Amino acid sequence: MSFAINLLMALLVAPLMAGVVRKFVRGLVHSRQGPPLAQPFHDLTKLLGKEDLRTSISFLMNYAPTIVLAAMLAAALLTPMGLPAPINAHGDLVLFVYMLALAAIATIMISVSAVGPYSMANSAAEIIGHFTVEPVMVICLLAAALKAASPTMWDLATWNADNAGSLSMVVAAIALFLALIAQVGKLPFDAPEADTDIMDGPIAALSGPRLAQFQLASLMKQIIYASILAAVFIPWGLGYIFPLNVLVHILKVCVLVVLMGLVDVVNPRLRSEQVMWFFVFVIVLALAALGLAIAGL
Secondary structure: OHHHHHHHHHHHHHHHHHHHHHHHHHHHHOOOOOOOOOHHHHHHHHHHOOOOOOOOOOHHHHHHHHHHHHHHHHHHHOOOOOOOOOOHHHOOHHHHHHHHHHHHHHHHHHHHHOOOOOHHHHHHHHHHHHHHHHHHHHHHHHHHHHHHOOOOHHHHHHHHHHOOOOHHHHHHHHHHHHHHHHHOOOOOOOOOOOOOOOOOHHHHHOOHHHHHHHHHHHHHHHHHHHHHHHHHHOOOOOOOOOOHHHHHHHHHHHHHHHHHHHHHHHOOOOOHHHHHHHHHHHHHHHHHHHHHHHOOO
């Protein structure tokens, strides 16, 4: 059951949430009707039927998008989404972090192997983003693991559900939410993509089915990260009976995605130095959560 739920969340709910944000958040703030809710599905389907044009013959360009998608699927199966993760018995937060790192490395490889004047700038921005934000998630999950005395994601979630209000977990939740906004590439932290400029990040080197794979993986990453925050650090509803626990989890994820979409809509892009100071603040906040967890708070 949990296997099917996690796959549905990753493959269907992720694009649907993107449609909700585009229509109801971005549309309302910009005072326009917005695209249909199913527009992300239409976009992905259209890309699957497009010609696979490439800017480079590098083998990295051939396989990197598939690696990103596969790593995100594996991470989704390691994430509790109202129920224990489908492969909870075969992997813990260490494997989860490895899957995120694999997806990040494959994304960087796309930028590096692309032919164009902006490819190295894109890859540098990706490297900075991943190696400054992802450690925040690792530190927050490590703090939760110390409190739960277990590296298993479900144990982290159930411990927080039984010990609500722990100071270290509250601080970790705030740090992880701030990091999540930056990690999913939304404004004001979309420097690697630069949607309003001419760079467009790694996806400028992709087209057709490979672009569809990469975009689906990006949508999945947003749902996975939101699910980690909702399940581990906001574990309300975890003990409800099925299917109420799954519905509560989906509601929490939807609220988090809408909040991220709202930040995206109402903020301009930050300058590089502003982004770095933000990262420093979030890392310090995550380290404070870890220190409080070590102190038993």
